[in-house]
Amino acid sequence: MFEFVQPTNxxxxxxxxxxxxxxxxxxxxxxxxxxxxxxxxDEKIAxxxxxxxxxxxxxxxxxxxxxxxxxxxxxxxxxxEVLQIGEMDWGFMNAIYQAHLSWDGRKPHRSAAxxxx
Numbered sequence: 001m002f003e004f005v006q007p008t009n010x011x012x013x014x015x016x017x018x019x020x021x022x023x024x025x026x027x028x029x030x031x032x033x034x035x036x037x038x039x040x041x042d043e044k045i046a047x048x049x050x051x052x053x054x055x056x057x058x059x060x061x062x063x064x065x066x067x068x069x070x071x072x073x074x075x076x077x078x079x080x081e082v083l084q085i086g087e088m089d090w091g092f093m094n095a096i097y098q099a100h101l102s103w104d105g106r107k108p109h110r111s112a113a114x115x116x117x
Contacts, residue, residue, distance in 0.1 A: 014056050014079065027078055028069060029079075041066060054070065055071075056069055061085075061089075062089075064085070065086055066083075092112075099114075
């Protein structure tokens with residue numbers, strides 16, 4: 001899955017950093033994207049920290065929904081995302097993936113509302 005991100009202001013942020021350095025570039029990856037339990041999320045965080053990567057952004061969106069980015073720009077040219085989301089949110093991510101599988105090449109910019117039409 002690809003997610004296109006465009007900063008909408010000049011505030012310093014994890015989203016703006018890549019744009020300042022590379023203009024247009026891959027911002028982040030999510031290796032082996034799948035639902036994570038709380039302990040799996042914590043294990044991934046510890047693994048990246050033990051590998052010497054620094055967490056540069058994190059958020060808590062709802063119960064059982066955490067998200068963070070690790071700075072791996074020097075190693076692989078982008079950030080690494082770790083995401084723990086609930087089943088409802090994972091359903092939304094799956095809807096995006098299914099839309100990708102059935103895309104016919106028309107209308108490259110679609111809204112979330114289009115997914116649930």
